[in-house]
Amino acid sequence: MKPLTPRRVLAICGALLVLLFIVVVISLRMGAYPITVPEIVTTLFKRVAGRTDQIPSAFLLVVFGLRLPRIALGIIVGAALSTAGAGFQALLRNPLADPYVLGVSSGAALGAIMSLIFTPHVAGAIQIASFVGAGITIAIVFLLGRRGGQLDAATLLLAGIIMTSFLSAVIMFLMTTLSGRDLRGIAFWVMGDLQTPPVIGLKWLFLVLIIAAGCIYTTTSDLNLILTGEQEARHLGVNVRRVKLVVYVASSILTGLAVSVSGSIGYVGLLVPHVMRMLFGTDYRLLVPTSAIGGAILIVVADMLARTVLGTTEIPVGAMTALAGAPVFIYLMRRRVR
Amino acid sequence: MGASTPAEVEAAIRLRVEQVSYAYSVTDRSAPEFMLGPVSFEGGRHDLVAVLGPNASGKSTLLRLLAGIMKPLAGRVEVDGAEITSLDPKVRAQKVALVQQESQLLFPLRVWEFVLQGRYPYGRRLRFESEQDCVMATNALAQVGAASFRDYWMEELSGGQKQRVILARAMAQQPSLLLLDEPTQHLDIGGKIELLRRLRRLADENRHTVLVVTHELDLAAEFADQIVLLHKGKCLRTGTPAEVYDRALLEEIFEVPLEIEVRPNGRPRVSLRSNY
Numbered sequence: 001m002k003p004l005t006p007r008r009v010l011a012i013c014g015a016l017l018v019l020l021f022i023v024v025v026i027s028l029r030m031g032a033y034p035i036t037v038p039e040i041v042t043t044l045f046k047r048v049a050g051r052t053d054q055i056p057s058a059f060l061l062v063v064f065g066l067r068l069p070r071i072a073l074g075i076i077v078g079a080a081l082s083t084a085g086a087g088f089q090a091l092l093r094n095p096l097a098d099p100y101v102l103g104v105s106s107g108a109a110l111g112a113i114m115s116l117i118f119t120p121h122v123a124g125a126i127q128i129a130s131f132v133g134a135g136i137t138i139a140i141v142f143l144l145g146r147r148g149g150q151l152d153a154a155t156l157l158l159a160g161i162i163m164t165s166f167l168s169a170v171i172m173f174l175m176t177t178l179s180g181r182d183l184r185g186i187a188f189w190v191m192g193d194l195q196t197p198p199v200i201g202l203k204w205l206f207l208v209l210i211i212a213a214g215c216i217y218t219t220t221s222d223l224n225l226i227l228t229g230e231q232e233a234r235h236l237g238v239n240v241r242r243v244k245l246v247v248y249v250a251s252s253i254l255t256g257l258a259v260s261v262s263g264s265i266g267y268v269g270l271l272v273p274h275v276m277r278m279l280f281g282t283d284y285r286l287l288v289p290t291s292a293i294g295g296a297i298l299i300v301v302a303d304m305l306a307r308t309v310l311g312t313t314e315i316p317v318g319a320m321t322a323l324a325g326a327p328v329f330i331y332l333m334r335r336r337v338r
Numbered sequence: 339m340g341a342s343t344p345a346e347v348e349a350a351i352r353l354r355v356e357q358v359s360y361a362y363s364v365t366d367r368s369a370p371e372f373m374l375g376p377v378s379f380e381g382g383r384h385d386l387v388a389v390l391g392p393n394a395s396g397k398s399t400l401l402r403l404l405a406g407i408m409k410p411l412a413g414r415v416e417v418d419g420a421e422i423t424s425l426d427p428k429v430r431a432q433k434v435a436l437v438q439q440e441s442q443l444l445f446p447l448r449v450w451e452f453v454l455q456g457r458y459p460y461g462r463r464l465r466f467e468s469e470q471d472c473v474m475a476t477n478a479l480a481q482v483g484a485a486s487f488r489d490y491w492m493e494e495l496s497g498g499q500k501q502r503v504i505l506a507r508a509m510a511q512q513p514s515l516l517l518l519d520e521p522t523q524h525l526d527i528g529g530k531i532e533l534l535r536r537l538r539r540l541a542d543e544n545r546h547t548v549l550v551v552t553h554e555l556d557l558a559a560e561f562a563d564q565i566v567l568l569h570k571g572k573c574l575r576t577g578t579p580a581e582v583y584d585r586a587l588l589e590e591i592f593e594v595p596l597e598i599e600v601r602p603n604g605r606p607r608v609s610l611r612s613n614y
Binding site for chain 1: 405407426427428429430431432434435436438442443444445446447450451452454455456458459461465466467471472475476488489511
């Protein structure tokens with residue numbers, strides 16, 4: 001008997017953070033302007049130590065002006081999507097749940113587009129609109145996925161797929177008819193990428209991420225029991241309604257946040273929690289933080305590949321994650337059927 | 339029980355059910371489809387109570403009322419002197435444990451992880467299990483004779499083993515009242531006897547009341563201290579097996595010809611009449 005200890009959580013998360021740092025440094029190196037790894041590391045440490053004046057101005061521009069903001073955005077988006085994925089999987093008691101698969105990302109994208117059309121100059125409106133879009137979509141999918149009062153795994157996934165294609169069609173329609181406006185390309189909203197820097201400051205995005213993910217983290221003991229059985233969890237004293245509400249709202253916020261700045265990048269919320277489960281077990285107290293960091297690592301790597309695989313031509317990062325995610329999804333579905 | 343003074347009698351009572359009733363209806367205004375009650379009985383510490391009745395007699399409804407998941411229409415359910423629906427969910431889970439048919443696990447779980455879940459009501463919001471929780475879980479597993487498969491995966495267990503583990507999780511809650519919903523349903527006859535012997539022993543060893551919902555006449559007669567007989571939502575009789583087991587009454591309720599004889603130990607023995 002080896003129950004999970006806070007020490008083990010911290011040790012594993014620490015190791016993953018080191019891995020994230022390594023990936024970030026490698027990613028900082030990639031690009032047209034040549035800069036070596038030792039140069040990147042010294043630049044980063046000088047900046048942290050407050051000796052910005054000792055950094056060559058070219059490095060300052062390349063590292064902090066161009067490359068790091070995009071990587072930081074990737075970290076935020078990856079962490080948000082993975083945490084939301086882990087949240088939806090517990091909420092719907094379905095290991096195949098993921099913001100993209102369930103159509104929540106498309107709902108958030110539609111919300112964002114609506115906000116760009118109707119309230120183009122209101123700060124933060126796009127984030128709120130994508131959160132509302134995500135929340136409404138998950139509520140619809142949840143209602144459609146019920147059969148005889150019970151959530152049915154297959155029906156739920158079908159509902160998600162139908163919502164995704166319907167919402168994508170609406171997005172296509174809006175984008176084609178409103179082509180004169182600056183709403184970014186269809187590919188951004190359907191596939192997602194990290195090319196465009198967000199209007200809202202990274203600081204704020206990070207703050208919302210920490211709060212929403214923190215809310216989910218406070219429910220992880222309860223989620224462990226809910227995953228064993230909702231009725232049983234209730235008998236063991238879990239306030240199932242409250243926990244579900246917290247996870248539902250927080251996961252929708254995280255999805256809305258990610259989609260509003262990066263479009264709908266798919267399969268991250270499916271892929272990452274599953275890899276973490278295979279590595280570290282199913283305990284949500286460990287799964288939520290490791291998924292957040294793992295999601296950040298995945299997006300940083302995927303974006304690095306998206307930027308470099310085809311030379312100067314960029315592939316949307318969502319295409320990279322879908323290439324990796326779809327096979328994993330099929331594998332998981334086959335394994336469930338067996 | 340050797341309690342003598344009124345105060346001691348009072349302290350020995352774990353469960354008190356007073357005139358509890360309930361009604362289901364399709365909508366708020368339509369006439370009730372099903373009514374239960376009023377039901378009254380008491381369960382003392384070390385008691386094994388059997389709620390007995392054929393299908394659709396209201397057993398499960400009564401169980402839900404006792405577990406505090408549903409509020410009775412009238413009357414009250416008290417555990418250790420506290421009205422059960424007024425308790426905070428976690429406090430309630432420290433007093434009442436419910437063993438139901440197992441539900442499908444979504445992700446694999448070790449036996450010890452499953453049993454440790456029974457310690458949840460004793461923790462705070464975001465909790466990590468303490469040394470003491472592990473001791474409790476180990477003891478609970480030992481009490482149900484499941485210590486040897488502590489490190490197994492839940493899905494590796496047989497039906498009977500799994501049920502013992504579910505029972506161990508309930509024991510880890512250290513409840514005053516242990517409720518079991520049709521626990522013998524999926525067991526063979528050997529498993530049934532073993533389980534009831536174990537429940538009998540748990541009731542004797544621990545200071546709690548064990549309440550079993552069942553339709554098995556013979557097993558209830560053999561193991562229960564007290565029987566609550568339900569039929570079509572009405573509580574027909576409560577008392578010791580000898581008091582409740584009336585041939586004409588049981589034949590009418592269960593709709594089979596029965597033979598009932600009283601054995602030397604005072605417990606009735608039930609069998610189907612042979613010319614049936």
